[in-house]
Amino acid sequence: MTKKKKAYTFRKFTNDIHLWMGIGSGIILFLVCLSGTFLTFEEELKALTVKEFKVENTAKQKKSFETLFTNLSQEGSINRVTVPDDNSKPLEFNIKTSPKERRGSTFYVDPYSGNYEKAQKSYLDGFFMTMFKMHRWLLLDTKIGRPIVGVATIIFLFLAISGVILWFPKKWKWKAFKPGFKIKFSANWKRINHDLHNTLGFYACIFLVIMCLTGLCWSFVWYKDAGSAVLGAKVFGNRGGGQTINSQVTNENEQIPVENILSIANDIFDYEGKTTITLPKTATDTYSITKRKVSGWSPVTSDKLIIDVDGTVLKEEWFNDKPLNVQIASLIKPIHTGQIFGTFSKIIYFIACLIATSLPITGTIIWLNKLKKKRKRKLKK
Secondary structure (H helix, E strand, O other): OOOOOOOOOHHHHHHHHHHHHHHHHHHHHHHHHHHHHHHOOHHHHHHOOOOOOOOOOOOOOOOOHHHHHHHHHHHOEEEEEEEOOOOOOOEEEEEEOOOOOOOOEEEEEOOOOOOEEEOOOOOOHHHHHHHHHHHHHOOOOHHHHHHHHHHHHHHHHHHHHHHHHHHOOOOOOHHHHHHHHOOOOOOOHHHHHHHHHHHHHHHHHHHHHHHHHHHHHHHOHHHHHHHHHHHOOOOOOOOOOOOOOOOOOOOHHHOOOHHHHHHHHHHHOOOOOEEEEEOOOOOOOOEEEEEEOOOOOOOOOEEEEEEOOOOOEEEEEOHHHOOHHHHHHHOHHHHHHOHHHOHHHHHHHHHHHHHHHHHHHHHHHHHHHHHHHHHHHHHHO
């Protein structure tokens, strides 16, 4: 009697798609996920390698911004100043030290003594820049690497979804579900490897899907535009927003000190937070202020003000008052990187990225073990 061929089921189809997509993109996904794992705590790791600038004597009276501006003007053109939420922390000045410098350099300033120091470079800067380039375009030319990473991300999205489908047992009973929630360390190494792939992949899945859906915004313009259309708000729309409202003041005598501008901002945003003041560069510019409540539900959300040089509030924008779709569109980057809820979400993302890095390895081992089984069966026949 001839054996009946097993029907090619949806589960078998899903398994084949999962297998061959994983094999085809495994190396790329490993590199992208590995670099993403390192980048999760980039700022924290770099901070450990540089000497902290300390504020010496908080008992003294703070120097005026005008005095500090005068002292720092020799370093270049001052773009903005960031006032911390803690008096024991230094002010941060962003200064364009040369015409060629695009983003400016950070200078730490003691507001009591006036002493300042240019932010030190970490010896990890080069390493993390390499990780960034690997994560975004595999160290290739951006025109080549970016779409490759984008396609690999789409594949990873399908792998995550198909992986969840395969995680569900054929029989929907608790006894069948139970093994999928834990790793059986008492079993042989093949079973442990299978559980590492199956169970850890299941737990990390939701975070990996979020990373994929948001990460594609950097790979494809059409995807970013489609996301903007779906959300009804422009993704990355807050980039380069700057000062768009012109000053109405023509008399220089009506201009008030920066201290007063800061006081007005603190009166409106009456909470402890980190305040950044972007200075007017021309006679028609205004002050642009953003304030972040570091201890709030999300340390990356900010409220914004546009204030004229005479102290007139021209625009007031509270993050929590924005429609949900606008909030989501403006938070795509921190949602992708795990910064959205501070250290808590970063830890979760770090673990999820670490799991994602292991999946191509454990998946390949599962495939090789199955190949060995098939060869043994053929030899027996």
